[in-house]
Amino acid sequence: MAAHPQTEPLRSPGLPRRAFARLGEVRPIGAVVALVGTAAIVVMALVALRLVTAAPANQKLLVPSGRHGMPGWMAGPFQGWNSGRIGFHELNRLIILMAALYLLVLLCSRWIPTWIAIAGAAVLVALFTLAPPMFSTDIFNYVAYARMGALYHVNPYVHGAAAIAGDPSVPFTGPMWLHTPTDYGPLFTLLSYVFVPLGVAGAMWALKAAAGLAALGCAALIWVSARRLGLRPVPAMVFFALNPLLLIYAIGGGHNDLLMALPLIAGALLILDGKPELGGAVLMAAVAIKVTAGVVLPFVLVASSQRWRILLGAALAALAVAVLALAAFGPHVLAVLNLLQHHDQFTKPLSNVPGYLGYVLGQGPLTPARHHIFQLVFDAGALLLLGVAWRRRDWLAAGAGALLLLVATLGWMLPWYVVWVLPLAPLARRRWVPVGAMALTAVVLAIQIHIYDGHGERLERALHAHVHPQAGLPGPRLLERGG
Numbered sequence: 001m002a003a004h005p006q007t008e009p010l011r012s013p014g015l016p017r018r019a020f021a022r023l024g025e026v027r028p029i030g031a032v033v034a035l036v037g038t039a040a041i042v043v044m045a046l047v048a049l050r051l052v053t054a055a056p057a058n059q060k061l062l063v064p065s066g067r068h069g070m071p072g073w074m075a076g077p078f079q080g081w082n083s084g085r086i087g088f089h090e091l092n093r094l095i096i097l098m099a100a101l102y103l104l105v106l107l108c109s110r111w112i113p114t115w116i117a118i119a120g121a122a123v124l125v126a127l128f129t130l131a132p133p134m135f136s137t138d139i140f141n142y143v144a145y146a147r148m149g150a151l152y153h154v155n156p157y158v159h160g161a162a163a164i165a166g167d168p169s170v171p172f173t174g175p176m177w178l179h180t181p182t183d184y185g186p187l188f189t190l191l192s193y194v195f196v197p198l199g200v201a202g203a204m205w206a207l208k209a210a211a212g213l214a215a216l217g218c219a220a221l222i223w224v225s226a227r228r229l230g231l232r233p234v235p236a237m238v239f240f241a242l243n244p245l246l247l248i249y250a251i252g253g254g255h256n257d258l259l260m261a262l263p264l265i266a267g268a269l270l271i272l273d274g275k276p277e278l279g280g281a282v283l284m285a286a287v288a289i290k291v292t293a294g295v296v297l298p299f300v301l302v303a304s305s306q307r308w309r310i311l312l313g314a315a316l317a318a319l320a321v322a323v324l325a326l327a328a329f330g331p332h333v334l335a336v337l338n339l340l341q342h343h344d345q346f347t348k349p350l351s352n353v354p355g356y357l358g359y360v361l362g363q364g365p366l367t368p369a370r371h372h373i374f375q376l377v378f379d380a381g382a383l384l385l386l387g388v389a390w391r392r393r394d395w396l397a398a399g400a401g402a403l404l405l406l407v408a409t410l411g412w413m414l415p416w417y418v419v420w421v422l423p424l425a426p427l428a429r430r431r432w433v434p435v436g437a438m439a440l441t442a443v444v445l446a447i448q449i450h451i452y453d454g455h456g457e458r459l460e461r462a463l464h465a466h467v468h469p470q471a472g473l474p475g476p477r478l479l480e481r482g483g
Contacts, residue, residue: 037108
């Protein structure tokens with residue numbers, strides 16, 4: 001793949017004093033923009049601090065796993081930092097402020113000193129990593145599935161957490177998933193067994209730490225990949241690391257999508273660095289954590305001149321994972337291949353982008369016919385992007401674009417699914433990819449705001465008679481979602 005002409009960002013080695021001294025070497029407008037961007041990062045950190053310190057006292061709104069009472073170990077290091085009650089309207093204002101500050105940082109990112117961007121990303125990731133599990137019960141689903149297999153020898157690909165109803169992890173799981181077998185890849189399930197000896201509390205915090213470290217690892221790999229491609233690393237890194245959906249929902253909730261994203265970007269970097277077999281194997285590891293990463297693989301194979309070597313590495317890794325998975329879980333593990341089909345059965349008005357846009361435009365909910373049309377849109381778009389990847393030899397842009405299109409057309413979409421797109425989007429050589437990721441972020445944030453200001457509940461009731469028939473299945477309460 002041809003690299004961009006090398007363009008170096010405004011950056012300064014050494015101590016902060018030297019970084020600010022460097023600002024005097026550029027035009028005054030550059031110094032002003034750098035200070036504005038720095039101030040925006042600082043305010044983002046203050047907003048984050050308000051959210052995470054309010055979480056222990058606002059569990060019904062912010063920590064659904066603690067809805068029936070939050071034990072001290074779940075509150076974590078912010079237990080004694082109670083910053084007071086927080087309501088739906090303030091939550092909306094804070095989320096909107098985070099989004100506006102994120103956009104401001106992106107606009108200023110070319111001039112922000114390197115050390116400030118890195119420190120800001122590290123602080124924000126750390127704050128949400130140390131927060132209680134926010135806006136989702138998924139992390140306790142991970143814990144329960146692991147304990148099912150490791151302690152009770154119950155196959156998590158056959159049974160839901162109800163099969164171990166007496167286990168101490170079950171009261172913290174989402175009610176929707178009690179009878180739902182796991183949809184996560186076998187590599188993630190086996191890795192989660194490692195945390196079982198830590199107990200429920202230890203496993204939860206270990207998984208949260210893993211999500212935070214994976215986010216930092218992705219940011220570092222994006223930085224290295226941007227330099228490899230001749231892009232400015234600061235804008236690419238903050239595009240990923242400061243995204244409010246990533247921070248508040250993916251890291252705040254401790255979601256395994258970040259564990260998928262890490263080998264996804266690592267595999268991409270290995271291929272760019274001329275290590276196709278290893279890159280293919282690492283990409284397959286991402287698929288074995290969550291199968292949606294597999295969307296990228298066809299684009300890599302179509303566009304790369306070393307496709308057979310990449311395919312060899314991916315095939316060997318897939319064989320190793322298959323042997324392990326079949327030995328551990330039997331043929332039932334193959335059910336994860338139907339992940340997207342399973343998600344679509346839970347179609348609800350505020351659980352997908354097409355349904356929400358239909359509501360905003362006055363076109364009503366996502367009906368089965370419209371849902372089918374959007375599935376065809378994804379299929380056609382993916383084929384078109386495969387052609388683009390073949391002709392332009394640009395699998396990064398095409399693969400990221402396919403993931404973007406997938407999230408935008410799913411019948412069941414959750415805010416942390418934006419993580420599927422974020423690692424590759426800032427590295428794409430086609431501007432429409434990061435712009436599309438920004439647009440997707442804006443729409444998903446708008447959906448959350450409608451939920452939190454009460455419109456979501458009214459919309460669900462108003463459209464109840466017209467929703468996809470399968471939406472009548474037991475569904476998540478608005479603030480107790482997972483997946």
